[in-house]
Amino acid sequence: MSNPQLPRSFQMPARRGVGLCIGFITGVLVSGSAMGAGQISTLNLSERRATPFSYEVDGVEYLWGQGNNQYLESFSLDGQIYDFGLSADRVEIRRDDIEGVASGEPCGVFVQSLDYSQATRTQAADFPADPNGSGNCDVEAMLASRIINRGAVDVFSNTAPDAKNIERIDYLFSYGASAPLLESGMEQVGHLASEKSGNNPVKMAAILALDEAGNPASYGPLVLIGASGCVDPAICYGITDLMHSYSMLQNNPNAPQSFPVETERSMESVGMAFVSLQALGLSPGQRYYGVSLFADDVDSTNHNLLDPTSFPDNTSDDYIVVGDDADIYGGLSGYFAGAALNEVAGSVFLDANGNGQPDDGEAGISNVSIILYSDENGNGLIDEGVDQPLGDP
Template sequence: MTPRKHLSLVLFLAALCLNAGSQTPINNFSTVSNLTLSGGTSTQSVVSHARSYNSVNPTTGYTVKYNNTSNVNLVDFTMSGKTYIRYKNFDTVILRRVANAWEPTGGNKQMVYCQGPNSIDNGSYQIPMPVGFPVAASSNYMQKVMKDSYLNRGVPNLFLNDSTDDKVYNNIERADFVILSGVSTNDTMFAGFVIAERGGNNSFKMAAITAIDASGNPTAFGKVITVNSWSFGNTLFSMSSVIMRKDVADNTLRPYTHSNSQSVKSLFVRFADLGIHRQQKIYGYALMGTDVTATTSAQLLNVNSNTYFPRTTDANRGGFDLAGTPGVFHTNQVLAGHYLNLNVDVNNCTPVLGWTDPEASQVKEYRIEKSEDQQLFTEISVVRAGSALNFTDKKFTATSFYRVKAVMHDGESYYSTTVMATNRCSMVQISAYPNPARESITVSLGSGSHPSQVSVLSLQGQLVNRVAVSESTEKMQLDISKLNAGGYMISVSYKDQAPVTTAFIKM
């Protein structure tokens, strides 16, 4: 399996409104590339479509190479100071097709776009693509690409169907993304769906699936919302694309057309945006073009109605280039379902982390994260699957918080509980004298301890005075003449360990 390279892409995060009902741009995110897919590496000699265009020659033999080296997956993103991780992918995608008179179906036409070269080489007739071939049962390539969470593959013009010229037109009225077990949460503001689009400039409609039958078909929906194009965030990455097409009579996908570089952008739709309430189970969502007029469950189920689902959807209302759908994301511990239990023991002044995980067989790696304030966590190590589930932090100097992030083979991830380790071995011994004192007090900060500041606090923890000191300071004198009589605390902060305190009495 090809090693995975991490691309940390941090962009400017604008001030965001978090009121329910507004979708949120994703501007601060991490992607993972170099994912290798099972069966994805494939070299195919195929004849292009008879109506190929945009530098793909019609009815021409090409060698298409799915190189399977850079399948791009969204791992997590940060929004308003919170990190969101993947909770679950979709179990199935169902396309609701309705044939126009000009496109009889049979018209189960399959069209997908894949990241490809900047131009088509009509000298060698080779088309290299850095993505995996979407191996799919019954040649359901569109469903496969949409269900997978790889952002450099997708479906062009998902709801476009307004022309007798079927160049890039589909016959799809509704696309259902289904989670068979359903999910629910206590906090609908911090769990939701990531949706990505090539171009990031098309609006669409969306409704939560609130009930399904035994076969996984939706039977009820939440409110229908319109997601506007301006809701998409900054560019995740840009790519040129090759659009591949399979008609009913074809055996596989064939080169069809080429698209110059376009950006891929994403947004976050929270459960609250979709009208979902606390602990209400949701089974995924349905996507539609913006010309759909259906508002009730009965109307949404009636995809054959030309009233609710017009068959004249133009590019402005249906030209949605959906990228692979990354699934359900949530903040740490918002959604239940994983039980990664973490413990820490401090042995000989060194913390040893150990964890248990019932789903270890499905995990690719465990990422160890560390924080000194329980807010900002930094990855410090990676433990590969199959290794012992423990880690020793040999760079332990201060009281620290730890958590473990499990990353599964399909890109889903989840966190452990957070644990704290206190480094009592390296704590500096400080002293203050004379004690009690009236005018001034001398504070011994410790030899070679690298202090940064000295604070005087009330016994209730309120700051009275603070003085910055150089790292080489070992002893200092504080003026306490203006303090009221009573008890106080001196807290000394250090560069590489937790603060140390001592008490004194002002006479």
């Protein structure tokens, strides 16, 4: 649809970082706590009715979509509110088959459970169905979606009983995203790592460049997100106020794969950590292309981060349970920003060289108004009659 407006007005959904370089007015976060950085404890959710889906395996009927899908809208950290900003354009899983251990696209999934009996398993959220109709899960779509009451089990484990061949998860912004222009904003924008119970470490790195195929071509430093309970200056999961009864399901670790079946049940809390752009080693105004998650046994000295076949093929957190590894929540593919960044000021300029920074010789653009719209359906477009302007331009 077209959106007629004054020629010097920019229209955009209320999702930060879309096509404009804006200097943000921000404060500086200060914490005197000895606790580790990034530990999140309070979440704000929204809910929408899930879509029913069912299948039967070995006489047990699996009923999905019998409750609500939950979405993380904001969280609190160090007295600040952080709001959902923008989801990644796509999520890519990089796999490396291990002969006799894992091949194809094995799926392990956990989901909020509502009820169970000898003959049925009743799940709250949508089933992440493979669009090909094989019965397998679409793990990439599950991690790309905003639904948080489901996720992937033992993601990086290369050890039975829940062996996988997943070596890296890429959350990609195809056209890039720009860090805040001011140093004071770098701690207030970032990405989330979330793990069931917060007891399995992972590593995260910013994607600094993409190759011609749209795959990561360069990384920033690896950042460890440790198990809950770490102390400053380490980053680790906080145990949040969100707890679910979970059903864990798994299909065949070797191809072909079909519908997953329940392997265990538990009651666990959501562990979650905020990793700021500053912690990821980015600079003010720097353009980057998302983040990748790695197992905690990957390091840039002994492994080529661009080549998942160079990663260890025996990954497992056996000190917890044999074959255990990180249980990664869906719904967190994008970035979150401090509420202070909702107040914007600065200048709009012609970014001739595309570096996201106002350089000498790049003309400023005057008399520009910015109209923010609520993006009700999250599609990144302004839908007439649905998305409404926020405040006065």
